[in-house]
Amino acid sequence: MVTCPECENSVVPAGKPVIGEIVECGECASELEILTLDPLRAALAPEIEEDWGE
């Protein structure tokens, strides 16, 4: 479980978390990126850039 840095909601990653994983805060919909696993830490994920996509 990590704490959303935007709204302080508790966010639980689905399944086994991995470094770099993007999880969405269920409260404020912020995207968080898992930074470390032990301890489990997350930060706001980078903003979408112009050339991102499929």
Next chain:
Amino acid sequence: MSRAVPLAVLASRVRADEKSIFEAFARRGIAPQHLDSRAWWHQLGDRGPRPTVLNREIGLARATYAARALESAGATVVNSARATELCGDKWRTSAALVEAGLPTPRTALGLTPEAALTALETLGYPAVVKPLQGSWGRLVAALPDRRTAETVLEYVAALPSPQARIVYLQEWIAKPGRDIRVVVVGGEALAATYRRSEDWRTNVARGAVSELCALTPDIAKLAVMAAQAVEAEIAGVDLIEDGTGEVLVLEVNHGVEFSGLQQALGDTLSVADRIVDHLLTKSRPCAA
């Protein structure tokens, strides 16, 4: 004596798609190296163990340059740098589709907004203007008439990047509120979904809903040929039906997002497993 070729996944964001790929590797007892493209760098001339690299980088510039650098070091990159470049540029995609003789909407390129306005007199209205690079339906605009085209192109003319002022135009296709997304892996069409939306842009990123579509032999064949035209081994091929029912190839995506398709498929087929299986066919042993 031989040893296994190392496997790696290049990605700066581990979304549900990438996580399912890592899980598919784990089911095979394989732990691929995760190359975070935000930290990755390469010096020309360095030649390492020639890994097979799955390129899942979400940023087109990073994906393209990383693929070129990795290939220069002897790595096998999937999709290749060339495929990424072809898919990442709508004009180059369209040119490849036309070169392959595949049905696709009539397309024109204006090297300036003024030239684009002239081209529209031939292409006709309504039409669509799209950025050469971009995804998820961003900055795609409908041009129902000349007045709208003049307004939109005036904004295009004010864009700071010279490339952004090169104008990609396509005829308007009156599709039936949906398009078709086909996932192709290793020359095989795996599955297809309809993407339905009340908006004319049927991108899932814009709220379109995916539901399974019967993968007919004709659709499968067209999708595979489209992926081959842009040399993509793993592809999301977008097809649209015109008013006569003919199916046209709209674009090919080199970094296909498939979690929506996977949800629709349930347990019948795992796209991530098929991607990993395809990579393993590329990961041949090498001399120690």
